[in-house]
Amino acid sequence: MRLRQWSRDLAMGVGFAFTGRGGWVRAVLMAVGVGLGVALLLLTTALPSALTARDERERARTDFTFSETTPPKTDATLLVANVGTTFRDKDIRGRELEPEGAKAPLPPGVAEFPAAGEMVVSPALKELLTSADGALLRERLPDRIVGTIAEPGLIGSHELAFYRGGEELASRLDGGRVARIERFGEEIPGTSEPWDPVLLLLVLVVFVVLLMPVGVFVAAAVRFGGEGRDRRLAALRLVGSDRHMTRRVAAGEALAGSVLGLVFGTGFFLIGREIAGSAEVFEVSVFPSYLNPSPVLAALVALAVPLAAVLVTLFALRGVVIEPLGVVRTAKQRRRRLWWRLLLPLAGLAMLAPMIGQGSDGGDFNQYLVVGGVMLLLIGVTALLPWIVEAVVARLGAGSVSWQLAVRRLQLSSGTAARTVNGIAVAVAGAIALQMLFAGVEDDFTVESDQDVSRIQMQMSVPEGMPLTEAAEEFRRTEGVRRVYAYSEGYLGERRSDPELSTMVTVGDCASLREVAKLPSCRDGDVFAVSGAEYDTDTDTMAKPGRTVYFDPTYEGSPKGAETAWTLPAVKQAKASLDMTGGERGGLLVTPKALPAAALSSLTGEVYLRLDESVPDVRDLVRNTAKAVDPLSEPMVWVSSERSDRYESIRTGLLVGATCVLALIGASLLVSQLEQLRERRKLLSALVAFGTRRRTLSLSVLWQTAIPIVLGLTLASVVGLTLGAVLLKMTATPVNVDWVSVLAMTGIGAGVVLLVTLLSLPPLLRLMRPEGLRTE
Known part of the structure; x- marks a missing residue:
């Protein structure tokens, strides 16, 4: 009997959700808001399959396995x-x-x-x-x-x-x-490296921070049309329903809107999947076929969203007294309590506290404590913001007419205003914390290069058999190349095979040799010995005039070398200095005339280039010359530092995800703003009918948005800085605040809200007409 009654009440709520034009508008607005969140949730559930598909495609076309053995030539190679x-x-x-x-x-x-x-x-x-x-x-x-x-x-x-x-x-x-x-798709030998605990922490925090605003928006969307719903429930009380029945009817309305939101969300996801096939975000692109949500995760979303809609609706009704003659909401509300709202962030800090100081060497971070702690801190933003908005607007008063209209509206419905900006506040708080964490651990995953990019910007190896001078001349004729330093490099031994002594030999003109050592006077035909350089122990012994040395000696177990003999001429002493690669180049420095012609085949050529960065596309001009010199070549661009590939991939994933969440924030805020304007259309029309200027009403709407967003962003900054500091303490990293980044994050959040407000002005102007007072 009770089950039948529940079913009948829920069905009545579903019917109310789609009754009349107003009901359909409310349902569609709720479905759009919920659908946007569902679409992003489905996209998130599809990410594992997309990454797997990309990896499988990459493995299927693998051609370079760097195996020590080369297969013999056959008709199948x-x-x-x-x-x-x-x-x-x-x-x-x-x-x-x-x-x-x-x-x-x-x-x-x-x-x-x-x-x-x-x-x-x-x-x-x-x-x-x-x-x-x-x-x-x-x-x-x-x-x-x-x-x-x-x-x-x-x-x-x-x-x-x-x-x-x-x-x-x-x-x-x-x-x-x-x-x-012999085939494509061979596995690259070796096992994958274990993940650094700090990188795993980054991944966990990124997922929580990106998904939390989605959940907040879904929870806010199911409360669209709350005032109209409460009036309908009061009418039900008038015809004899009890409080429990009205709550079940309200749950039915929310259930209908959330199910319709699932349908909309599926449609948005399918549209977005097709768009993803033609889009590229931060140089990452996918095919639509990659984005197939996991059936288990998709089913979880399908169950969680309606359940969350019902629970949020019942939670929202806990403080509303629905009586036959109306809703007791216009009277002075009981002040919100602060104590339980503070428990949420404090509990989050308590969950994260045991992991403080672990760093990379302290083992794995407990993923459950990390996820739970970060979630509670961010949920704390949504719990604290309504209390802060209520407490602040209660103390606001005198001002212009537009200011007073906005303040009075906020005093009457501070909860609605807080819900509007909850999502953006959560997103900004998470973004600030992530920005601090990324900036703090960046040095741990960045390796400084020894390359001196102020002297050299690109380098290329010259193919065997091509004269080094010819290649160097090609680059000198390239637009944007300021200086070319060309070297032939190899090794000398004191005997033909298995030498006990060896040293490096570098061949170049005087200008090039001066870049790698401190020389006395130099002219073509000179030979210099640089002893005492790093890792050089044999130059002093070998660099004796009249001694016979051998280019490219043969070593046991290696292919036969050139073994070109050379009797050393007079040798000048030079001092070691840091060359462009950041090291000291020892051994013999030889000018071209002093080198025996037979030794050229045993040396490899390297060309170092100094560029004029003001020339457009100068690096591509160099690459074009390099392809003309050797079709199989690709010059190397020098960099001052290199970051870990995994760190870079996580950062790229964050940027892609943040872009999607930012788009959701803007769209959801716009839908929420339109829903609030629709709820107030009669009030706006009445004010216009009594002679209120449209400019005043427009400014009041702007104030109604600006006051909560300022409070929300201030709270988000405090929570974000706190969370960021705790995360840095967990990774044993000094806490430093990049205030420029903090201001940038809050500015982006404020910019999104301002843009949404501007987009809502045209509908606002259409609603501000006396004709809006007409009713049926």
């Missing part, structure tokens, strides 16, 4: 050269293919091998090459496009990749730049 490049900071994956037989394996996504002078490209690269922006890149990739790489051969819809035909790659087979393979 393929020569592959890594010819990837970079264009304006965008990485381009490139391979040169030369099949050695009819059964050579095709790479995924490629129907047939391109011939020499031909290439197949990804759709994104084809679009770039055919655009006006791709003119410089076309000089580097002049091959004729004969096809496109299909989806199975790409990890993302915007990936830049190509395969081109190759010739005579066997002569450059080294297992590194050029390899022979």
Whole structure:
């Protein structure tokens, strides 16, 4: 009997949700708000499958395994050269293919091998090459496009990749730049490195911080139309229903709106999935087929959202007295209690406190305590903000008419105002904490380079058989190259095979040699000995005039070297100094005339370039020259520091997620603002009918938004700084506050609210008409 009564009351609530034009508008607004949150939740549940799909695609096309053994040539082997490049900071994956037989394996996504002078490209690269922006890149990739790489051969819809035909790659087979393979998709040997505890902490905090605003918005969306709902419930009390029945009817309304929100959310997700296939965020792109939510997680969302809607509605009704003659909400409300609101953040701090000081060496952080502690601190924002708004607006008074209208409205419904900005406050608090944590641990995952980027900006290895002077001259003629330092490098031994003494030899002109050592007077034909340099112990012994030494001696177990003999001429002494690589270069420094011609084949050439950074696309101009010098080459760009790949991927994931959450924040705030304006349309029309200026009403709406957002952002800053400090203490990192970043986070939050307010002005102006007083 009781179950039947419950079912009847819930069904009545569902009917009320879709009764009349007003009911449909309320239901649709609630469904849109809930649907936006559901769409982002579904996107989150799809992330694991998207990452797995990208990894599987990458493994399926693996060609360089860096194995110590090279398979023999057969009709089923393929020569592959890594010819990837970079264009304006965008990485381009490139391979040169030369099949050695009819059964050579095709790479995924490629129907047939391109011939020499031909290439197949990804759709994104084809679009770039055919655009006006791709003119410089076309000089580097002049091959004729004969096809496109299909989806199975790409990890993302915007990936830049190509395969081109190759010739005579066997002569450059080294297992590194050029390899022979029997199939694609071989696993790279070795086990993955264990995750650093601090990086795992970052991942946990990122997920909590990104998902908490979503939950807050869903909870706020199910309370849309609360005042109209309470009036309907009062009418039910008038015809004889009791309090329990009215609550069940209210739960039915919320249940109907949340289920409709699930439908809207599924539609938003499907639309967003298609849009994701054509979008690229922070150089990350996916295919729509990647975004398949986990069935278990999707089912959890489908159950959790309606349940949360019902619980939030019942929780909201706990302080509302619904009587047959109306709702006791317009009378003076009982002041909100503070004590239990403070318990939430204090409990969060208590959960995080045991892990303070662990750092990277203290073992794993307890993931349950981390998630629980961060959640309680952020939920504390949503609990404290209504109390703060109520306490502050109760003390506000005199001012302009627009100010008084806004303050009085906030005094009557401070809870509604707080709910509007709760989500943005939670997002800003989490963003500040994450910004502090990322900035604090950044140095731990950043390795400073020894490369002196003030002297050299790019470096290239010259291929064997090409004269170094010829390559250097090509770069000197390149626009934007200010200086070229060219060196031939190798090793000398005191005997032909298995020498006990060895030293480095560097060949270059006087200007180049002065960059790596302190020389006395220098002219072509001189030889210098630099002793006492780091890791150099044999130069003093070997650098004796008249002594015979050997270029490229042979060592046991290694291929036979050149073993070119050289009788040392007179040797001048030079002093070691830090070269452009950050180390001391010892050994013999030789000018070109002093070097025996037979020794050139045993040396490798390196070209170091100083660039004029004011020249547009100077690095791409250098890369074009490098491709002309050696089609298989790719010059190296020097950097002052390098970050951990995992740290960078987490940071990129945060930026992508934050962009999605920010879009949700803006859309949800706009829906919430429109819902509040719709609830007040009769009041606004009455004020206009009595002669209130539209400018005054518009300013009052702006004040109603500005006051809560200022209070919310202030609270968010305090909570964010507290959470950030605790997280830094957990990682044993000194607490430093980057106030510029804090102001930037709060400014972004305020900017989103200001933008939403401006977008809501046109509907506001349409509502401010006397005709709005008409009713049926």
